[in-house]
Amino acid sequence: MGLLQEKLSKFRLPQMYMEKGVYPYFREIDSHQDTEVMMDGKKVLMFGSNSYMGLTYDQRIIDAAIAATRKYGTGCAGSRLLNGTLDIHVQLEKELAEFIGKDEALCFSTGFTVNEGVIPQLVGRGDYIICDDRDHASIVDGRRLTFATQLKYKHNDMEALEKELQKCEPDAIKLIVVDSVFSMEGDLANLPEIIRLKKKYNATVYVDEAHGVGVFGRNGRGVCDHFGLTDEVDIIMGTFSKSLASIGGFVAADKDIINWLRHNARSYIFQASSTPAATAAAIEALHILQTEPERQENLWKITNYALKRFRECGFEIGDTESPIIPLYVRDTDKTFLVTKMAFDEGVFINPVIPPACAPQDTLVRFALMATHTKEQIDYAIDKLLKCFKELEIIK
Numbered sequence: 001m002g003l004l005q006e007k008l009s010k011f012r013l014p015q016m017y018m019e020k021g022v023y024p025y026f027r028e029i030d031s032h033q034d035t036e037v038m039m040d041g042k043k044v045l046m047f048g049s050n051s052y053m054g055l056t057y058d059q060r061i062i063d064a065a066i067a068a069t070r071k072y073g074t075g076c077a078g079s080r081l082l083n084g085t086l087d088i089h090v091q092l093e094k095e096l097a098e099f100i101g102k103d104e105a106l107c108f109s110t111g112f113t114v115n116e117g118v119i120p121q122l123v124g125r126g127d128y129i130i131c132d133d134r135d136h137a138s139i140v141d142g143r144r145l146t147f148a149t150q151l152k153y154k155h156n157d158m159e160a161l162e163k164e165l166q167k168c169e170p171d172a173i174k175l176i177v178v179d180s181v182f183s184m185e186g187d188l189a190n191l192p193e194i195i196r197l198k199k200k201y202n203a204t205v206y207v208d209e210a211h212g213v214g215v216f217g218r219n220g221r222g223v224c225d226h227f228g229l230t231d232e233v234d235i236i237m238g239t240f241s242k243s244l245a246s247i248g249g250f251v252a253a254d255k256d257i258i259n260w261l262r263h264n265a266r267s268y269i270f271q272a273s274s275t276p277a278a279t280a281a282a283i284e285a286l287h288i289l290q291t292e293p294e295r296q297e298n299l300w301k302i303t304n305y306a307l308k309r310f311r312e313c314g315f316e317i318g319d320t321e322s323p324i325i326p327l328y329v330r331d332t333d334k335t336f337l338v339t340k341m342a343f344d345e346g347v348f349i350n351p352v353i354p355p356a357c358a359p360q361d362t363l364v365r366f367a368l369m370a371t372h373t374k375e376q377i378d379y380a381i382d383k384l385l386k387c388f389k390e391l392e393i394i395k
């Protein structure tokens with residue numbers, strides 16, 4: 001056995017949980033995706049999706065994807081820089097720039113590769129990058145690819161952020177990168193205070209709106225819009241894999257930043273462009289977002305209802321202010337167990353364990369879509385309460 005194989009053969013954690021019958025990953029969906037899905041011949045209520053607008057099976061979006069496939073084909077066989085630019089890529093970029101409120105936008109094949117490709121092109125040797133310690137893995141990977149000095153501050157602790165800013169050379173570029181909505185905890189970045197500090201220390205701010213678009217701001221423009229801070233935030237990125245019912249991502253900023261990224265972001269110029277189907281789906285979803293505000297309104301109605309009910313039932317839900325509701329378990333084995341028990345009761349939720357959270361903060365993540373009904377939420381909360389009590393997570 002080679003050295004690598006020998007080392008990796010010792011990784012048996014997944015098998016241990018499989019033997020216990022609680023392994024929670026790669027569960028297969030074999031139906032269309034909505035608030036109810038079919039899994040292994042069984043109907044399950046879906047509370048694990050990021051499809052906040054509930055648009056993943058919208059007929060108009062499906063039709064747009066099919067029409068684009070018929071017109072352009074199934075792939076682009078090249079990067080945006082060379083042969084992979086379609087007119088619909090450019091259309092989507094224009095519409096996104098206008099929607100977000102920036103000069104220009106660039107679309108990438110995934111949201112992950114926006115952060116991974118853009119961040120290292122913004123700062124280099126002699127500069128600083130400062131991140132919240134709960135930033136998404138794609139931001140962490142983007143940060144790791146920079147030659148800038150890497151600084152981190154305790155989650156949403158603005159005094160800690162200021163201390164990091166004070167460590168920086170006053171004349172150096174200082175890039176602060178945060179999630180607008182933290183993807184596991186559901187709380188918001190303190191953008192007003194971050195912008196105050198940006199101005200005080202002459203920093204640059206980059207906000208990841210993956211979970212903000214659709215959910216917050218006017219017609220779902222995101223958290224920057226919600227706080228009226230779009231102009232003050234220098235760079236805004238988002239993804240199509242959540243509210244926009246597709247896959248892909250974008251970055252929006254002023255003309256000069258975009259001009260630089262268009263010719264330097266490695267995941268833009270060296271990665272094949274997104275499929276015609278994915279691009280057309282995102283365009284159609286963006287139109288629906290702007291013409292059907294009732295989706296966002298309903299999402300907030302049911303979110304407020306669920307937040308109130310979870311609190312009344314005694315769940316520990318942290319500081320969430322969004323349709324992402326963390327139900328803290330604070331024990332890895334029980335987190336897997338409660339995920340399995342809920343699944344057996346017909347409720348799909350996602351377990352969150354390190355490295356997605358701190359070891360003492362394991363949780364199950366309950367996420368809402370605009371199309372969930374109060375009855376579905378009540379059913380899920382009753383079942384979850386039963387499971388949490390059985391495991392004595394709630395006494």
Ligand SMILES: Cc1ncc(COP(=O)(O)O)c(C=O)c1O
Binds near residue numbers: 110208241
């Ligand atoms: C905050 C955040 N940023 C970026 C991404 C990456 O986006 P995508 O999965 O669309 O590539 C995610 C995905 O989960 C995310 O939660």
